[in-house]
Amino acid sequence: MKRNTTDKELISIRLFDVIDKLPHWNDEKIQEAFPKLKANTLSNHKARLYEQILVSLRLLQSDDPRIRIKDHISYAELLHKKGLYVQSLAQLAKAKQISSTLKMDILRLEIVEFEKKIEGRYVTRSHSQRADELTNESSQLRSRFYFEGAWSDLSLKLYDYYLKFGHSKSEEQQHKLSAMFKESLPRTKDTEYEDTIYKFQCYVWYYYISQDFVRCYAYAKKWCQVYEKNEVLLESEPEMYIRGLHNVLAALFYCDDVGRFIENHKKLKEFTSKHQHRFNENQVIQSFIYLETANLNSYIIEGRFTEGARYSDEFLQRMKAFEGRLDIHRIMVFHYKIASLKFGSADFSGAIKHLNIIINHPSIALKEDIQCFARILNLISHYELGNDDLIDFQIKSTYRFLLKLSDYQRVHSAIFNFLKNSVFMDRKKLEPDFRLLREELLEILEDKYERRSLLYLDLISWLESKISGRPVEQIIRDKKLVKMARKSLQGNK
Known part of the structure; x- marks a missing residue:
């Protein structure tokens, strides 16, 4: 073999072996393995090896x-x-x-x-009509390309908006969002360009940010149907179908539609199980994100917090396999969902552990909604643990944080006032105070923008658990069972 291999190729093979054995990239270790080569020469060999790897990867993906x-x-x-x-x-x-x-x-x-x-x-x-066919086809494709590009631009703009600001927090914010959305809509009278996947993505984002989850679900379903009606497209872009199912599940989660959530969760699990053997690495990562998000949400929406808390420990072990390949937004969301499961199972120390990961992250611009409600849930967790000495400091710190983000709501004010006034009182005599807070919050939550807090934290169920002396998990679980029973009865009529 060596007689038919050039010196450059032999160095590339040795270089690959050295790099492959390193746990992390280390230029000094690589240079030590080739003491006779100058730094610039070794750099050229690295570039050559990189090209050879890309050629090999290209050959392995010939069926794409x-x-x-x-x-x-x-x-x-x-x-x-x-x-x-x-x-x-x-x-x-x-x-x-x-x-x-x-x-x-x-x-x-x-x-x-x-x-x-x-x-x-x-x-x-x-044939004689060939010129007309090609010019017409070219014209149609240019038009379609223009409108798909415009929808794609708007979809990316909405996604960026959500990452920065989360859901609409007021009529003013909603008005700005709607104005931006309407101004950016592609203008066309040709219905041929209407049913593009990018259009459905835009409307999913718009209604999701607006907290109109019923319409969000409707467009996410249309998104999925594009792929379900085209088997070849489904085979070639499975990650886009999985993303569509993820948005269906997210909308159903916030609609608290347990029955249809379970149905579509099963569809997602069956699809990934059937097709994962042919997923490329990117598709493996995406399917992991969306399937695990659905798995964690399933425990929350069904009120199975203790079971979900146990599952989250296993999930964190599996997540280590994707270290460095998951964006920080996803990681923060995962930690908040795990904290919610821990809180719901009365593991308040476990909840605080995951909430601190969010709170102490250096970039507070990441997922403002998650940052805000992580601090609220952290306050309540410390309250449950009886960490009275920390409560006053935590209240002031959280208050300053929310003011900095202009995200101070009436819900926050009610919680702050209650914790501040009750922290040093006898917990056994607080039932009337819990009832008053519950009534106050129910009134506040009549405002649809204040109800945003319920997307992240079921404050009412927590208060009902304090009033009745029953675990919050049992309160939420009973509510889910009653709701599912009512829907079942309505469906049978």
Whole structure:
């Protein structure tokens, strides 16, 4: 083997072996393994190795439809240079068939422009209507590409808005969101461009941020149906279908629709189980995020907090396999959901542990809603543990934080006043105070923007547990069972 291998290739093999054995990238260790090579020479070998790895990865992904399309385009270019125009068009026809089926309009437009180039410069003996077909197809694709690009831009803008500000907190914020949304809507009278996946994504984000979860669910369902009606598209873009199901589940979670949540959770589990053997690494990461989010939510929406708290410990172990590949937003959400499960199972110390991860993160701009309610839940957890000496400091710290974010709500004020006044009182004599706070909160929560707090923390059930002396898990569980029983009766009528 060595007789047929150049010195450069041998160094690349040795370099790969050295890097592969390192737990983390370390330039000094790599340089030590090649003492005779200068730093700039070694750098060139690293670049060469990187190119070789990319070529190998490319060969391993030869069944990817996007790569197959690009291969056909490359073959068409080679044949075109050889003057084999008919054969070149045949390769483009194969590429076009795949791109049309999978709705890959950018690649399809590239193919059509190449076909126009060949038909316009050379006599290929194509039929007489060929020129009209290509110009019409090109025009339609350009229009579709423009509108899909506009929807895609709006979807990204809405996603960025949510990461910064979370759900609408007031009529003023909602008005600004609606104005931004309406101004950015693509203008078209052609219904052919209406049912694009990017349009459904935009409306999912818009209604999700607006807390209109019924409409959010409706558009997320349409998103999923695009893939369910096209088996080839579903096979080529499974992560987009999984994202659609994730949004269906998120909307149902906030609608507190237990029955349909369980039904769609089962659909997500079955799909990932059936297709995960062919997922690429990116799809494995995405399916992990969305499936585990649904798993954690299932324990919360069904009121199975103790069981969910046990599951969360196993989940954290599995999450270590994705260390460095999950964005901080997802990680913060996971920690908040785990804290909620711990709190619901009366493991208040465990809840505080996960809440502190959120609270102490250096970037407070990440997920403002999560940051705010992590501090509220942290306050209540300390209260439950009887950490009276910490409560006063925590109240002042949380108050300053909320003022800094302009996120101080009437719900926050009611909780702060109660904790401040009751922290040093006899806990056995606080039932009347808990009842008064419950009535006050119920009145405040008539405002739909104040109800945002219920998306993160079921304060009413917590108060009812303090009033009745029953565990909060039991209170929430009983409510879920009653609600499901009522829906079942309504469905049977």
